[in-house]
Every structure is written in structure tokens, then in C-alpha cells.
Amino acid sequence: MPIVAKTNVRSERDERLYRIRHSAAHLMAEAVQALFPGTKLAFGPPIDDGFYYDFDTEQTFNEDDLKAIEKKMEELRKKKAEFVCIPVSKAEALKRFTEMGEKLKAEHVETLEDGKITLYQDGDFIDLCAGPHVENTGEIKHFKIMHSSGSYWRGDEKRERLQRIYGTAWESRDELKAYLKRLEEAKKRDHRVLGRELSLVDFPELAGPGLPFYLPKGAHILQELKNWMWKLHEQGGYGHLDKVYQPLNTPHILKTDAWHTSGHLENYRDAMFMVYSLDELESGMIGGDNESGKEGLGNYGLKPMNCPGHVMLYNVGTKSYRDMPVRFFEFGTVYRYERAGVLHGLLRVRSFTQDDAHIFCTPEQYEAEIEGVFDFCCHIWDTFGFDYHVALKTRGEKSMGSDAVWEMAEAGLRRVLERRAPGKYYVEEGDAAFYGPKIDFVVSDSLGRNWQGSTIQLDFNLPERFGMEYVDDHGERQRPVMIHRAILGSFERFFGLLIEEFGGAFPLWLAPEQVRVLPITDDQNEYAQQVCAELKHAGLLATVDDTSEKLGKKIRSGKTQKIPYLVVVGAQEMESNTITVESYFDGKLEDIRTVNTLEARMRLEIDNMVARRREE
């Protein structure tokens, strides 16, 4: 069960690193204030692998500035100034920071409890801080300033714009070097790099940012994933033969009225692409706007979600309790105007295809349905051996519906989690969708950044808005409960995560080129074609490398392209009607000498969906 629990328990080593990094943040702040007088401080916490500090300043930091800051830190640490803890009263702290002109620090003091406020001083530098720190600045030895970026005070884009500087710090020189090496290695697994090197995807600049185009090899993998998921949905092949889905197919544009009814126009308009006709433009219908309505937006909107379409199809005909639960799925392509700064390769795009489904059921059924979806999610992530976190996200400030309904929904999700992932899930308060609580599956990319994969959301909002009903066993009209879920999340994001997880060396069943035949000299070209034809007959994706290169070059090229199997045929093989096989993971396979045995091995690997990783 590779659900990975999120733990707050810190090991002794974590504790030491925490102190070093926290202290390094202070040292950096001191250096920055020394080099750029007048710079005010915000927060400067330790984080995974390092630390950062936010500065309130007109100054922006370029690379030379960062180098200068690092140099200054080196200079300051040599003073071995002792970290001293100074408890102060709230009034005292307020007075001090106000006098120092540290407006944000003073603001933060306001939120703290009197009697629990401490300052830490090292040399001439003093900062509001709960600690703990290392003994003296001399202990901060192995650090590096990484990069700078912008941020906002308290993460609020309406508040002060701050300059953030990131650094990393470790216990030893070797650890620091290993960390920097790790970053280098991670870059090689970056799906944007591999996507280009392996000719999987492209983002044509002319087409527009965030719009992924699949090249033949990428399109092949995408289609394999779709075939696999389609089958699982229709046949319940994820361990629930009774919980099968019915396919739908819905258009990409809906009338603006539909987005008004669904609430997207009110709650999601910033992310929507609207569709205008020339008639509308010419008649001046476009542009005039009012806050909540649809005026001036044109007659159609490109779908950012599939749910309204599915709801409309639920509403075709009268549903009885005997029909419930209704499970509709669609590989629906949606379009969202994501803000320019958030786009990220395949992991965050503007057009993507969700493996989307909506389950409509009675209040008695939804818990079992969620359990089924949960198992579906585990099944797909486990198929590839991903590590993932599971999070329960509860009601936030912006939400609709009664407390009772929310409590019932959250309790239901919690019961499923207690049964399926006891002690392993974590709760993020206030992170629910505005219409209901949800369970999210979170997966990391090669650099450890977290991305939401699967999501299971309860929705009491749309059934209301679209007037959905079913007739119960007393002949009474009832409102169904709606579950919105995506298992892969989106094919794009999943593909990106898959590329990084496997470093481009895909499981055989997905590999766009499964086996390549390498004749040693031109004399074996014909024999190589024969072998290739046999492999193709067996349903394998096979090619021949008949370039007039030496074997070493052909091997190198095959390995670089991460082809799972390379078949070498020279004079010896042709003579004895055999082959020699080189596997991406296992090197030379001495026991496989014929096309038939290779076929058998590959067939087994494909049927079992074997998912291997390169050992680092």
C-alpha cells in the first residue's frame, strides 16, 4: 500500500537541520540588511532542503546581489556570534519593532500571545523568533543561496509585495554537494526535457502557451492510457465488478445560459474562455458587462468542466431509485484560462482531458460509492508504483449549503478514509471545493513539488441548481447526491508525472517503440527485417536501425531513446537463425536466443503491466 503518511514527527537529524536552516535564514537577513540598508523583514522559515526569507524592499535581487549576499554571510558567520534568546513582553516587542520601522514584524507581534514572545540575537542582528537555533553562527557552514522570487505578505496578493530569497543549508559539505547533485539529476527526469528528447510532446509557440500537442510517440502512450482506463470504467476492472460506468460524449461549448445555471459564470468566470460569433461581435453584443450575469459575454462558453453536460444528460428522462446509482464517465477535454505564471509543462496547462465521471446516487449510497472510487484511485497509482498522499479537504470560508449537509458529507468521507487509509491520511481544513468536501490524491514530481492527481468531490450544489430528481420507493421526488471524480486527474498531468516517475523509460505496455532490431553490418539488414516482421506479427512495436553505424552507436542511440529491448543480429545470429537481446534494465539476456522466447517474455511483461524503475 504505497499511500504515504504525512508525518510531523522530526528525527534528530531533521531537528539539527531545522536549527541550521533557521539560523541560516537569520544570517541571510543580517547580510541583506548589511548590504541593503533599509530592507525590512517579513518571515524567514526553514523549509524542506533549506530556508527562505521574505524582505520588504524596493530593491530587487539579481544574481550578482545573491553572490554578494552569500559572500557577506560567509564573512558574518566567521564572527561566531552566539544566538541568544531574549524573552520580551508583547508591549516591549511592539515598541521595539515599531521603533525599528519593522512594520510587518510589529503586525505579526499583534497576533502573538503575551508572555510567549521571544527574540533571538546573534551579534548585532536581532529578530522576532520562537527558535530554536544553533549555538553560534559559526555552525552554519555548508550553505548556498539558490534564487530569488517575489512573494506577498501573508500570501495575500492584495498586501505588500515582498522579495524572497531561497537558500539551502546542510550539516556537511558532502550533504550539500549531494543535494546539488540531486537537483542536477532531477533536471534530467524533468518531463519537459524528456518530452522533447523522446519526441513525445511539443508546445508550439504559435499555438499559444499551455496548449500541449502530442507527437506520434506521445499520442501512442496517451491512447494506451485511454484504452486502459476506458476498459476499467466499463468493466469495473479495478476490483469492483458491480461498480461500472457508462460512457458519455458531450460538446466542448455550451450556451452561456448553461454556465449561468451551473454557477460557473459567478464562481469560475476568470478561468473561462468565452466563444463569440462574428454576428455577435458585429452587432456590438460583446463587451457590456454586469457583475453576476451573462450579458456581454457572448452566447457560448468553452467548457472548463464537464459536470454541467453530465447533469443535463442525467436529466434526460425520469430517474427512479432503481436506476441509482447512475455513473457517467467521459474523457472530456476542458479549457481553462490559467494565469500565465502558473503554466508548467504538462503538469499545468490550458487545455487538458480529464478522465472525468459523475456519480448520481441516493444519500444511502454515496459512502459505498466513494469507497469504490477510492479503490479505483489506489488501483491506478499502485499499478505504476507511485508513492502518494491522501488528503481530506474540509469546508472553507467560501462555501454553499447548510452545516448539517456539510457535516454529513465530511463524516462520510472520513469514514471511508478510516477504513481505507487509517492513520495515513491528513486533513487540510478549509481547502474543500465551494460546493462540497473532497478527498485528493497528491503525487510529487521529480523535484518534490506536489500535484493533485485523483480527486473525489461531494457536490450538493449542482443537483439543486439543475433541479435534479429521482423518484424514491414511495413515489416521492428526491434530490440525488452527486459525486464528481477524476482518477488520473487529467491525462496531461498524469502523463507528465509518469514521464518523471520513470525517467522516460516507460513500462513495456506503454512504450511507443518496444523493441528495435540492430543489424551489425548491412549483410544482416534483410535478416533484421525478417526478425522485425516476426515481432510485429506478434503485435509488438518493432523497428530496425539500418543506419550504417557501428553497433556501439546503435546501442547508444537505442539506450538514449530508452527502448526497452534491443535485438542484435550479426553474422552468427543469421547463421544459426537466432537473436541476441539487450534489455534496457537487465543488460544482455543470455537465455533468450530466439524470437519466440523474446515474444513470450515481452508478452508476459505487457500482460502483467510490469512497472520497473532504473536503480539510481
Add this chain to the structure above:
RNA sequence: GCCGGCGUAGCUCAGUGGUAGAGCAACUGAUUCGUAAUCAGUAGGUCAACGGUUCAAAUCCGUUCGUCGGCUCCA
């Protein structure tokens, strides 16, 4: 959208005011070779775009676009 970095050939990069370069990839030819790069040749660029400064701009300035790292937001 905000803050900062970057944009030279398909890819990786050199070129800091005076005639656009290298390696790899591609193509052509030679080579016919036994497990990670054979040799030679050819072709390929309005130096992201637009505007400005200058006798002269890849180079300096401005704007826009794209991209990278963050912030915010999200599948």
C-alpha cells in the same frame, strides 16, 4: 496576474558596439564494424518580435511575446 532570471541553428551553448560560430542531431558520401558516440562533406539562423539610441546593434534602452524559478490559484 505579481516578483526575479533567461531568449543566438532541431538540441546544448560560445560570441558585450564593427562581416553570425562550435558540438550533437539532420542530409550526402565513404566505411561494414559484436554492446553507450567511425570519418569526411553539405545544408541549416531577419540572433523571439517590434520600436528607439548610434556612422554601425545579437550586443545598449523601451515595449510586447515566450520560457524558467517562486508567489497566488488549480486537474
